[in-house]
Amino acid sequence: MTTTTDAVLVSLAGTHIFYHRGDQAFSHVCLDPRAREIPPSEARVTWKGGEVDPEKAWPLRGVGEFSLASIHYWRHGIDFDYVDIGANVGLTAVPTAVFFKRCGWANRVYAFEPGEIFTLLQQSVTINNIADTTTCIRAAASDTTGTVTFHLTPAQSASSSLLRAAVERPGVVEVRTTLVEAITLDQFALDNRSLRDAPGLLVKIDAEGADFRVIDGMARLLEQRLCTILTEFSPFLIDGYCNPERRLTELAESFEVLDIGDTVRSRIAVDGGSVAQFVDRVRKKPGMLTDIMLVPKRLPGAQSLVERLLEG
Numbered sequence: 001m002t003t004t005t006d007a008v009l010v011s012l013a014g015t016h017i018f019y020h021r022g023d024q025a026f027s028h029v030c031l032d033p034r035a036r037e038i039p040p041s042e043a044r045v046t047w048k049g050g051e052v053d054p055e056k057a058w059p060l061r062g063v064g065e066f067s068l069a070s071i072h073y074w075r076h077g078i079d080f081d082y083v084d085i086g087a088n089v090g091l092t093a094v095p096t097a098v099f100f101k102r103c104g105w106a107n108r109v110y111a112f113e114p115g116e117i118f119t120l121l122q123q124s125v126t127i128n129n130i131a132d133t134t135t136c137i138r139a140a141a142s143d144t145t146g147t148v149t150f151h152l153t154p155a156q157s158a159s160s161s162l163l164r165a166a167v168e169r170p171g172v173v174e175v176r177t178t179l180v181e182a183i184t185l186d187q188f189a190l191d192n193r194s195l196r197d198a199p200g201l202l203v204k205i206d207a208e209g210a211d212f213r214v215i216d217g218m219a220r221l222l223e224q225r226l227c228t229i230l231t232e233f234s235p236f237l238i239d240g241y242c243n244p245e246r247r248l249t250e251l252a253e254s255f256e257v258l259d260i261g262d263t264v265r266s267r268i269a270v271d272g273g274s275v276a277q278f279v280d281r282v283r284k285k286p287g288m289l290t291d292i293m294l295v296p297k298r299l300p301g302a303q304s305l306v307e308r309l310l311e312g
Contacts, residue, residue, distance in 0.1 A: 007120060009043060009127070011036045015094050016043045016127050018120040024156040025088065045129045050104035057103075058308070065260065065293060065309060066092075066202055067099055069228045070107070072305040073200050078226060080107060080200030083185065085141045085214050086207050087111035088158055090124035097130040106133050108194050114140040114150055114180035117157050142182040142210060143217040150180040161208035166237055184217030201227045209237025212247055222254070226299050233261075234289035235279050245279045248292075256297060256306050261290030265310045268292070 006021045012035045019026035029035050054071040057063055066082065073080045082100075084093040093111040100107045111134060113121050118138045125134045140150060140162055151167040153159040155174050161167055162182075167175045185203075189195045201221060205211045211231045221227055238244040249270055251257065257268040259278065268278050282290050295306055 007123070009038055009040050011038050011043065013095070014047055015098055016124065017089055017091065017094060018123045018127075019089055020117065020120065020154075020157070022155060023117075025091075025158055040127065043127050047098060047102050049101050052099070052102040052104075054103045061312070064095075064099075065230055066096055066204065068308055069202050069295075069305065070096075070100065070103075070105075072299075072301065072308075073202070073226075073228075074103075074105065076300045078200040078300070079198050080202055080226075081195050081198045082107060082109045082202045083141075083195075083204070084109065084111045085185075085203065085205040085211075086158075087113040087121055087136070088115075088206075089117050089120045092204055092206075093121075093134065094124050094128050094130065097125075097134045098128060100133065101130065108198070109134040110137060110188075110192075110195065111135070112137045112139055112141050114138060114182075115152060115157060115160050116154070137183075137188075138181070140180050140182045140210075141185055141188070141205075141207070141214045141217060143184060143213040145183045145187050146181070147179050148182040150178050152176045152178055158206075159208060162210040162213070163208065163237055163240060165240055166208040166210075185214065186218055186220040189218075189221055199225060201225045203227060203229045203231075205229065205231035207232075209234050209240075212238050212242055212244070215247075215251070216242075226296050227294075228296065228299070228305075229255075229294040230260075231292060231294070232289055233282060233292045235283050236288050245276055248279065249275050251294060254297060255294040256302060258293040258295065258306065258309055259290055260293050260309065260312075265312055267306065267310065 007018050008021045009018050058071050087093045097109040122136050125131050151161055153172050205214050207214050235244040252270040259266050
């Protein structure tokens, strides 16, 4: 079991993230030769607000999916919030919030994390000077609101899940069950004025198989907002609560569906059995998962964003 005394700070690419030393996530980040373990007293924020020109960043290779989506929304004058489901220690939420500020924008970031590492997420937000734009919520986003069972994997925090099947996979070394609060994104939007007012929404979902439950819990938002979503797609876990092929086909009526989990990215069409073929291919992949991005067809200039995302 991890404790607050084994927290360690890692500096990488201009951001600082707290980890538990015994967490596999810490071991993984240390494989990056740029990563440096530093004492909190030596953490310095070196970036400056407005130092990045989004237009110059747009054509660069290797720009992240949400950086591209953000630039696209800014280009079209669409205000948006960013929601991170399964934020863990802030691996995505922190760099995204920093990117917004470096581009001279102050879009709100909402980071959801129900696990015991929530305190590390809060500390990572504070030490990167983004607490004014970033809100941490200790809850699981799902298709229901209330108390739910959550399966913790302390030595592999990123594997924790609402689904029992997700923590029964080979390689998971320790599992503990606890109760956490859950909320639908639809309900959260009703309760939160900022999220209620923004016409756009960027949503990253890493819920270890419960991703479609999160999407089912934001049906109203999908109708009312311009929602661009990046989510893991793991059919063998989704099977436990819905038909992944049917749900993906339903989403494809309103969204361009992109497979961005492979080296060669591709658009998933909805005719000629292509969805079934895609799902079958993912089932046969190592790890049996991929990443998909959903771009609303009614988003102004949607095709230009799709083409840029496919370039990588």
